[in-house]
Amino acid sequence: MPRDSRRLQEIIAERRARADAQRALGHDPYPPRSGRTHSLAEARALFLASEEAGDSAPSQRVAAAGRAQAIRNMGRIAFIDLEDDSGALQVLISQRALGDDWALIDSLDLGDFVEAAGLMIRSRRGEVSLQADALRPLAKALRPPPEKYHGLQDQELRYRRRYLDLMTNAEAKQTLRTRSEVIASMRRFMDARGFIEVETPMLQSEAGGAAARPFLTHLNALDEPRQLRIALELYLKRLIVGGFDKVYEIGRVFRNEGIGSRWNPEFTMLESYEAYADYHDVAAMVEAGLEQIATEVVGSTRLPWRDGEIDFTPPFARVTMVDAVQEYVGVDFREYDSVESITALLREKGVTVPPDAGWGKLFDELVSELVEPQLQQPTFLLDYPVAISPLAKRTPDDPRLVERFELFVGGWELANAYTELNDPVDQRERFERQLAARDAGDDEAELLDEDFLTALEHGMPPTGGLGLGMDRLAMLLTNQQSIRDVILFPQMRAEE
RNA sequence: GGGCCCUUAGCUCAGUUUGGCAGAGCAGCGGACUUUUAAUCCGAAGGUCCUGGGUUCGAGCCCCAGAGGGCCCA
Numbered sequence: 002m003p004r005d006s007r008r009l010q011e012i013i014a015e016r017r018a019r020a021d022a023q024r025a026l027g028h029d030p031y032p033p034r035s036g037r038t039h040s041l042a043e044a045r046a047l048f049l050a051s052e053e054a055g056d057s058a059p060s061q062r063v064a065a066a067g068r069a070q071a072i073r074n075m076g077r078i079a080f081i082d083l084e085d086d087s088g089a090l091q092v093l094i095s096q097r098a099l100g101d102d103w104a105l106i107d108s109l110d111l112g113d114f115v116e117a118a119g120l121m122i123r124s125r126r127g128e129v130s131l132q133a134d135a136l137r138p139l140a141k142a143l144r145p146p147p148e149k150y151h152g153l154q155d156q157e158l159r160y161r162r163r164y165l166d167l168m169t170n171a172e173a174k175q176t177l178r179t180r181s182e183v184i185a186s187m188r189r190f191m192d193a194r195g196f197i198e199v200e201t202p203m204l205q206s207e208a209g210g211a212a213a214r215p216f217l218t219h220l221n222a223l224d225e226p227r228q229l230r231i232a233l234e235l236y237l238k239r240l241i242v243g244g245f246d247k248v249y250e251i252g253r254v255f256r257n258e259g260i261g262s263r264w265n266p267e268f269t270m271l272e273s274y275e276a277y278a279d280y281h282d283v284a285a286m287v288e289a290g291l292e293q294i295a296t297e298v299v300g301s302t303r304l305p306w307r308d309g310e311i312d313f314t315p316p317f318a319r320v321t322m323v324d325a326v327q328e329y330v331g332v333d334f335r336e337y338d339s340v341e342s343i344t345a346l347l348r349e350k351g352v353t354v355p356p357d358a359g360w361g362k363l364f365d366e367l368v369s370e371l372v373e374p375q376l377q378q379p380t381f382l383l384d385y386p387v388a389i390s391p392l393a394k395r396t397p398d399d400p401r402l403v404e405r406f407e408l409f410v411g412g413w414e415l416a417n418a419y420t421e422l423n424d425p426v427d428q429r430e431r432f433e434r435q436l437a438a439r440d441a442g443d444d445e446a447e448l449l450d451e452d453f454l455t456a457l458e459h460g461m462p463p464t465g466g467l468g469l470g471m472d473r474l475a476m477l478l479t480n481q482q483s484i485r486d487v488i489l490f491p492q493m494r495a496e497e
Numbered sequence: 498g499g500g501c502c503c504u505u506a507g508c509u510c511a512g513u514u515u516g517g518c519a520g521a522g523c524a525g526c527g528g529a530c531u532u533u534u535a536a537u538c539c540g541a542a543g544g545u546c547c548u549g550g551g552u553u554c555g556a557g558c559c560c561c562a563g564a565g566g567g568c569c570c571a
Contacts (some may be wrong), residue, residue: 008543009507012525075537076530090516095531113525126533148508148523155508157566169508262568353571483567494565 013143020141026104029326030141035116035229037066040086048121049127059222063269066119066139067092069111069173070149074441079106080130083115093128098134105136111149113140128134157445160491172485178489180475186294187271187471194286196247196273201236203229203253209453210392211468212445213256217267229255233272233451234392234466238421241464242456249273252469253472262483263413266492270472274421278465280404282379283418287408288315291379291474298478305480306411317379317408322368325382329372334364334386352372359438361389363469376409391431391447393419408469410477416469423458425465 005013020030039047050061067083067090077096082089086483094117096103109115109400117133124130147153148389151166152169159166159173165175188198206225208215210232220227233250240248251271260266277280295302295313302313326334330350337343344361347354352370355362376382385405394401404420422428432449438445475487 006544008509011543012507015525071534072534073533073536075533076529078531078533080533080536082534091534093532097531126534128532128534129534145507145524149522151509153508154510155504155566157504160566165508246543355571445568486566496565 009144012145016110016141016143016145019110020143022139023105023138026102026108028102028105028138030138032137032139035066035139036064036137037116038062038064038118040087041067041083041085042091044090044121044131045088045129045195048123050120052123058120058122059121061133062118062119062450064116065117066091066114068142069109069115070107070146072109072111073077074106079113081109081116081117083260087284090428091124091128091134094133094136095132098132099136101137104108105138108138109140110145112144112146114139114142125429130448157493159287160485161493161496163489176479176481176486177489179479180472182298183294183478184269184471186234186297187251187290187447187474189247189297190290190293191271191273194247196249196275197245198239198249199240199245199248199250201233201240201250203255205230206447207450208232209447211254211256212389212447214258214444216255216257216424226441231256232268234451234468235275237272238461238464239398239453239456240464241276242422242461246276247273247463248432262485263473263476265472265484265488268484268488271469271471272467274464274466276462276464279420279463280383280406280418280465281369282466283465286316287416287418293474294474295478304478306477307480307482311477312378317381318376319381319383321383322385322402325372326368327381329375330367333459334367335399338401357442359388359441359443361386361438362443365389372482373409373414374412377411379408379410379415381406381408387431388434391435392422392428394422394424395427413477414470415473415477416467418467419464421461421464421466423457423461426455428457431455 014100023030047059047061047063060250065083068084069081071082072273073080079091079094081094081428081476083092094106096384103374105312116137116139117131118135119131119133122130122132147165147169149363152164153159159170167177183381190244191198204220204227204361205228208228208231211234213231215228215231218227218229219225231254233252233254237248237250240415249271251269253267255267255268258264264395264436266382291300291313292315295304304311304313323333323335326332332346335491338360340360342353343360347363347367350367355366372382383406384402385393387401387403390403395407396402396404406418409414424430424453432447432454435447436449474488476482476484481487
């Protein structure tokens with residue numbers, strides 16, 4: 002944190018002096034509690050209701066509180082714009098009404114929390130106002146707020162000091178509030194379908210369930226290494242083995258990888274597992290869920306997105322991976338089953354070939370470059386190659402494919418789902434193949450989780466599983482292009 | 498990892514074209530004002546021009562290196 006400049010130190014000193022001035026007037030600059038009777042929106046509503054009823058003004062006294070966003074002192078009368086989480090309200094206050102406490106006006110700074118009490122009126126210019134006859138400091142702000150008109154523009158400060166962003170940028174606050182509503186709406190949807198919400202370990206001996214590098218830490222009490230989870234999958238499936246038929250978790254996962262416009266090292270996933278369901282059932286649930294959440298949160302299934310819109314009205318498009326690659330690349334990918342042949346295909350199509358990559362990464366590259374960007378409206382891409390899906394069940398008619406879909410929206414992967422692999426023998430072979438890939442240099446390959454295999458050996462019913470990125474869902478529903486704008490405190494390099 | 502852009506007062510930004518005294522608005526400070534709402538009016542202040550080197554009589558500006566941030570690509 003950079004040291005405060007001399008100018009800023011002067012400003013802080015001035016503000017501390019005004020806190021002392023409040024004490025001299027018999028007011029505590031930091032009283033323990035507020036005596037407010039109405040939020041600012043409630044106070045306004047009280048007046049409007051009374052006006053609607055034909056009364057000139059409500060006779061009920063109001064004590065309201067909030068942050069002083071503007072102070073207009075006209076000499077013997079002053080206007081203070083207060084703001085709380087419900088809205089804003091103008092306080093009108095006169096020297097005559099306040100008496101000795103009029104001196105408090107000079108002790109106020111922008112950013113201070115203030116309480117005002119009196120009757121609701123309409124000012125001469127028509128502004129619904131609280132005509133206060135009592136004023137009381139609630140909390141002195143020692144540091145000045147950002148400039149009021151433009152708000153805080155500096156991207157770095159907006160992320161590092163999010164409270165200043167929230168304080169001054171209404172749009173940023175609304176976006177982050179919507180994120181919370183998205184998560185609440187998702188919980189309502191899952192709960193109503195009979196899922197129970199569970200919590201599984203974030204500290205794991207071997208982080209599994211996804212292809213990603215984990216964060217490493219140490220558990221002192223047991224003197225053992227631990228990894229932060231990269232997915233929720235393997236523990237939730239243990240619960241299906243145990244007999245919970247519908248479980249979900251909305252939780253933070255951690256991937257020690259890049260930071261970018263759609264990537265933050267910690268992000269929030271929904272995962273759900275439903276016994277006796279398959280990936281088609283999961284797709285139907287995702288359609289219903291996104292329809293409901295969009296309707297609850299935004300009020301429509303047609304959402305503005307960049308220059309156009311995204312339509313979450315079911316049913317979503319469904320296309321198999323085989324057909325999609327045929328359409329956008331022009332080949333049957335099953336005929337390119339060696340590293341050599343798919344490398345040649347990538348070269349032919351002008352896709353950069355990552356060095357030392359196995360078949361799975363090369364295939365992923367092909368699809369990421371040529372197929373996924375095409376999928377702007379919600380589209381289920383179905384039936385993935387088994388090589389990049391070590392936890393999914395093979396399709397009945399082609400053992401090279403698995404019953405898996407990813408849902409793409411706006412060209413982004415939003416969700417990933419399988420008919421879960423519940424054959425412990427096949428699962429062990431898949432893990433061993435992953436270990437071989439790891440030995441060949443793929444440090445994102447799955448580790449063999451012996452306890453998870455033991456659980457599968459006790460028998461897991463046919464199960465449909467889902468993973469869905471809540472941050473990206475929040476981005477889609479708020480029309481934000483940067484994940485940092487839907488995460489309250491995105492990761493940043495430490496200051497200094 | 499690569500490319501491009503940004504960093505000047507507490508905040509929002511000019512100033513870089515063509516090297517020549519460091520600028521404005523808001524906020525703050527002093528004063529005026531009993532219906533304002535980006536209040537208005539008068540006055541006086543306020544700077545690590547991101548950091549470190551270099552070129553030059555002279556660098557916010559040109560050159561080199563670095564830091565932080567943003568965007569795009571991998």
